[in-house]
Amino acid sequence: MFARKNDRVLVQGVTGKEGMYWLERMLQYGTNVVAGVTPGKGGDTALGVPVYDTVQAAVERGGVDVSVQFVPPLLAKEATFEAIEAGIKRIIVLADGVPVHDSMLMLAKARHQGAHILGPNCPGVVVPGETMVGILPCWLPHVFKPGTVGVVSRSGSLGTAICYQVVKAGFGQSEVIGIGGDPVVGTTTLDALRFYARDEKTRAVVMVGELGGTMEEDAAAFVPELGKPVIALIAGRMAPQGKRMGHAGAIIQGDRGSARSKIELLEASGAAVARTPDEVGVLLRRAMVG
């Protein structure tokens, strides 16, 4: 969905410390990184990858399918605008701490231009054995392995922990999509389920959610249509209810948003809901092997 083996990848903010660290990891994994952008560093190379001053220059040089950003949160909006205006259609925003008004603006602009955003505050995407765009430890063989289970997670650390459970249970992943933990994100759990419904390689889906927002409730309605087994883990069963956002929160969200509301709707829709990370593996085996 967000990345395929031969996709041409651009790294925005490539020459920073984080950018260089993950550029090396991506190149080692075989990700087709074709260019980097750092204003003022145009003409340099980073680990053999040409660096440009602007996204436009990088795009003109040979085309870009996906952009991934290593920029501070307050600059993510500008970096995303720049990528959208240069015509890039898939943009991965990793930054943690992007103001929500910036996110909403980025998403509005992306909608108008037909671009798709993954994140903000997301770890990116892995197609095990093929490509990794983002900041996921794709090189750990007991966590990421080629296979047929599609994973979608709001949390980076918990999502990775669940990928380990998938491998421990004897399976691998068709794709791992980290959608990000912010209240407003460009790609939702439902978007990921829709993708996995069409993706022939994917035979089952593992959904890692948590309390807050209504993404899991929205996704639950699609589970019957998906036509593939869904195993869900919803973190936050024991957590106190989060801060209430005035009356407006109650008006918009009603009684939805708690872990219980999500679990009830997912179970009613036919998804198998695990109580613990280990149980994800057990339920997955039951769904795949019977």
Added chain:
Amino acid sequence: MRLYEFQAKQIFAANGIPVPEGAIASSPDEATAAASKIGKSVALKAQVLAGSRGKAGGVRFADTPATAFDISQAMFGTSIDGLGVRQLLVEEKLAISRELYLGFAMDRSRQCPVAIFCPTGGMEIEEIARTAPDQVVVCPIDSSNGFYAYHAIGMLARGGLRQKQLTTVAGLAAKLYRVYRDLDAELVEINPLAVCESSEIVAADGRIAIDDNALSRQKDLPKNVMPGTPLETEAQEAGLTYVELDGDICVLANGAGLTLATMDLISACGGRPANFIEVGGGAYVKARRALQIALAHEGLKALFVNVFGAFARTDVIADGFTTALAELKPSLPIVVCIRGTEEEAARELVRQRLGIISHTEMEEAAREVVARAYAS
């Protein structure tokens, strides 16, 4: 970060949204002086960051400055939802003929801001939203376009406003949207927006919550400390995510999702989480401070450290918490579970500095911490 009503109203007034005449008071004398200056009946409103202030007796009325003294004296030192009343907003008492609701918030499902209007505002607004949702008009906003008076006219007309009221409230709504946008607010809410007998329209209450991610660029705002336990407040001031619960096992994990899942796991194993501290992002360099706060919690029976390094390196995290624990030397059973990037190096640090063999399976580790917590 939430703002107090008086702060919200100062912002409203500065942006052309009418508010009642009023002043903030920190003592009965100041309340009396404010009431004298206003020169008519006043409302005395407790300034606390709690939701149901009106229902909890946090708003009272006084007809004369002398009664304002007595009533304010009775209000100072009381508490609402556990929050002490230290300041009162003294305001002219409005003669209200009708209460409206007007707000802006983000709709997480639609991924955009929404304007919300209800022709019946006041304390029962949530009940109305539940029982008569047709009365509430919710209007999605395209951030890249904005929200102007003509959008507001459409929304408010659907909500039943007509003529002068329609155009006046629409003008206020457009101004309120600019406050919402320019202050990086997650929420701005006027409830009630009062239509007075004089037909003036005034923000009788005000609520604003600012997006914490934007505080660094909202330099003119006051720095409010959000309500919490003393340790939660300490953690907030240190920039740490720390929450207290009513159990007895202390949880330290990296990332919000894993932290929540770790607490669920402890509960599923029969334990009770006491508190949790999140060490995501750059926070593991603050491990010492984090653990100092978390371990100060009374009645702890065990500490559970659960780390799964995705992009965060487990050896960096382990360096932080092992150094802190070697120094703090808590007399508690400690169980550690480590998986992910650089896990071998991390486990070695834990073995050397704490003499503990780390688990690699979190469920096994959770069972052990629960067993050891309640062993004696």
